[in-house]
Amino acid sequence: MSIKPVFINLLKIRLPLSAFMSITHRVSGVALFLLVIPVSLVIFTYLVSSEDSYLEFLAFYQDNFIFRTFVLFCILIFQYHMFAGLRHLLHDFHVLPETLNSSNISSQVALILFLINGFLTASVLL
Amino acid sequence: MQLEINIYRFNAETDAFPYMQTFNFAKPERDIMVLELLNLLKEQDPTISYRRSCREGVCGSDGMNINGKNxxxxxxxxxxxxKGNKLDLRPLPGLPVIRDLVVDMEEFYAQxxxxxxxxxNDSTPPEIERLQSPEDRDKLDGLYECILCACCSTSCPSFWWNPDKxxxxxxxxxxxxxxxxxRDSRTEERLEALSDPFSVYRCxxxxxxxxxxxxxxxxxxxxxxxKSMLLKDSTKAVEPIRVIEQA
Structure with a gap:
């Protein structure tokens, strides 16, 4: 007798916007832990090690567009995690009602705030 | 208009893997329920398997994934x-498939x-019944109506990951x-049983x-x-320690 199959195909299962927010919040959390925080610590250590290293880094940052884009990407991950996380907290502490409608609206608001904030950050950094 | 109905098929005795079988079906003139459509298809192919009983949303037998939504x-x-003229019918996600749209609900019932x-309730039962104020009874509205169809649990990614915990x-x-x-006197015990990291907090x-x-x-x-009650409970547990420290 064959093993009983289990149907879980995320491409075939419709999830609400709040599910998308929750899953991407988790993914951004992992990226924050594995990429953004270690990279920030390395950069920070280099920046404060001496005056020369600070100036050297500043010159490298201003000349290198790809590196600036990478820094922006890291900041965007942090911002996304923050907006999605705040939304989560507001629901967890019953500040926002736990209904499907309010959850969808709060997801849309968090996404719009992230996009505005991301756009402003990009216009400053690039 | 012809409908294209894709049904998830799996027979443990003959199939190594599940597959989707397409049925073409003339769209009925009146709007019918999905179960009625399945009954009509079963006349064409009697091997299609699915559960059904009351056919009016009370027994909860015929939960399935209909065009991506349980x-x-x-x-x-x-x-x-x-969706246009297409309809995809799959079993409830996350549970082992016994045959076609019939899933093994053992894990669901175990939970x-x-x-x-x-x-x-540990107190001696009264002669007639345990009374409850209308306000207290109102608190049960929206809770007792569940028919255990498993549509919710099987649409939950946390349940897919940890159906046992x-x-x-x-x-x-x-x-x-x-x-x-x-009327229930085991509230503390019930909360205690749910206080581990998996039972509730995976939501x-x-x-x-x-x-x-x-x-x-x-x-x-x-x-x-x-979760709120568990939080209040956990802060209560800290209090005696504070008293000892002050003394």
Whole structure:
């Protein structure tokens, strides 16, 4: 007798916007832990090690567009995690009602705030 | 107009893997329910397997994934779920498939059993019945109506990951139904049983359970209430330590 199959195909299962927010919040959390925080610590250590290293880094940052884009990407991950996380907290502490409608609206608001904030950050950094 | 109906097929005796079988079917003149359509298809191919019983959304037997969203076939009108002329019918996600649209619900019922879904009261029963004020009775509205169709639990990614540890929205709704019941005297014990990192806390409020519930219930809200009660309970436990420190 064959093993009983289990149907879980995320491409075939419709999830609400709040599910998308929750899953991407988790993914951004992992990226924050594995990429953004270690990279920030390395950069920070280099920046404060001496005056020369600070100036050297500043010159490298201003000349290198790809590196600036990478820094922006890291900041965007942090911002996304923050907006999605705040939304989560507001629901967890019953500040926002736990209904499907309010959850969808709060997801849309968090996404719009992230996009505005991301756009402003990009216009400053690039 | 011809409908294209794709049905998930699997027979453990003959198939190594599941596959989708396409049926072409003339669109009925009147709007029918998905279950009725399945019954008509079964006349064409008697090997199609699915559960059904009351055909009016009360027994919860015919929960399935209809065009990507869980629901009861018997109360889902075809007009509401058709995408163009296509309809995909799959079994409830996350549970082992026994045959076609029939899933093994053992894990689901095991979680339901875990929350002790019955009234527990240690005091001597009164002669007639345990009375409850209308206000206290109102607290059970939106909780007791669950028909255990498993649409919510099987649409929950946390339940897919940990069907053995995470209690799941359906059973948690029932857990809260007894926690909120003033006639039940084992509230502390019930909360204690749910206080581990998996039973309740695997819920991250994605609201899929609310989105699919065919009875319009809100397990997410019940879970939120359980979490709040657990939080209050845990802060209570810290108090005696503070008293000792002050002394």
């Amino acid at each position: 629901g009861l076939a018997c109360i889902t009108p075809l007009s509401q779920v058709l 339901y059993e875990k929350i002790k879904p019955f009234l527990q 995470f209690v799941g929205p359906a059973a948690l709704l029932q857990a809260y139904r007894f926690i909120a019941d003033t 991250h409020g994605i609201m899929n359970c609310v989105s699919v519930c065919p009875k319009g219930l809100n397990p997410n809200k019940a879970i939120g209430n359980i």
